[in-house]
Amino acid sequence: MVSLLDIIGPVMVGPSSSHTAGACRLGLLGRGLVSGTPQVALLELHGSFARTGEGHGTDKALVAGLLGFKPDDERIRTALEIADQEGLQYKFEKTTLADSAHPNTVRMTLERGDIKSTLMGSSLGAGRVLVTEIDGYPVEVSGNFHTITLVAEDRKGSIARITGILAEHDINIATLRLTRKQRGGDAFMVIECDESPGAGVRDELRVLDWVRWARLLDRVSGGGN
């Protein structure tokens, strides 16, 4: 549903809410996926992102998001130079994804230290975004909530343990989605929370021996931010 504050906003650097602000938010979610500024980023642009991205600063906005800048940060204009200074090696490529892909879609392959991760996401208009794939798993992450993504062994009681940890920290779950590629294989979990779980909860999840990795994607939209 649409909030009044989503309509009167976001405050953003122009020129396009979908090509600039939305792109920046997708970059921010990518940053969350590797828990900080990546050292290497391959950004594959599809559809209108590829066609009109340069004139709309989509390239600058995506990189700005990876650097942790929000859509209203005027440093977006010089994000490519700042990336050079901060040791973020970025590369843009034009690609053609499936016909079903939204016209404004990017696939990011990000590396930071030992972490290498891929994220595919689209900018839906008016600054709203949707992440549709993480590391090959189909997901739906809107960025309207604080989102935990984790991969765990597919075992009984895992959800109870995880939701228990969140409850102990007084974190309310807005949505929870579990997918797996096969029975007994790894399970991929996306948990959207009303409150920010913070690094503490993330680290508590990480130490569970059946959790392969857990990452925190901070909220990037909704509620007038």
Add this chain to the structure above:
Amino acid sequence: MAGATSVYRALGDAIRDAETSGKTLSQVALELEAEDQGRTVEDIRTVLGRALVVMRGAIGDGMTGDLRSASGLVGGDAAKLRTGARGPLSDTPFRDVLARALAVQEVNAAMGVIVAAPTAGGAGVLPAVLTGLGKAKGLTDEKLVDALATAGLIGAVIAERASLSGAEGGCQAETGAGAGMAAGAATEMLGGTPTQAGHAVALTMQGMLGLVCDPLGGLVELPCVFRNATGAAIALAGIEMALAGITFAIPVDEVIDVMGEIGREMDVRYRETAGGGLAATPTGRKLAKERLYQIRRS
């Protein structure tokens, strides 16, 4: 669990609730938003107040005339309305509103900071109409913040029933929606009833039905900058008619629905793809080719 949103699906319902409880649309909107977000009305007003500051900042930046867009196709025209030769409406708020709309869009095209309300491409209409009329009538910021809440409510209904995306619904969904939001909000801000505000939205949006999204090279520059000025002009027409007591026979929600329907039927060439309309004219194609080359080199 996740907040079950209760935003109005019909503007008619919000108008009826406001009229029967003796409230304004802005009060209804603020109370609803506060409840839905689990925040106070004051808190929501603070966020809207910050948006108003950014809107005024963009207007101020755009009036100077020294901004150019990435392609160099637009910029400097808001200043011409300030310093250029006088026209028949120079002594009314009309000319100032046009200048404000151009100013915001020129800032947007130059990667300056704006409020996307409802979108970046249609961001000039609402601040131009509200701050322009607010200044002419000496209204307080409090009144303008109320008007932003009303505009948000109208925009939320348009998003639910139709679309706010040029790629989905053409320019009628961006500057058309922005004009409808501005007209309804300003009508109430200037003392109109919720019912009159509804007619202002309908009277404005009927005048923008079918408007295509045809930007040169797909960039939010030309004609977007000028569409915001003409959109603001149509909003002013809607406000003037509604405050005079003129009503529109088709209910506002049906006007919004038909905007969505026309958008869905619109050929993809006319939905932000630069495949039709002004973008596909001989000069449109030539300019886009030259200017995009320039962007790549810079």
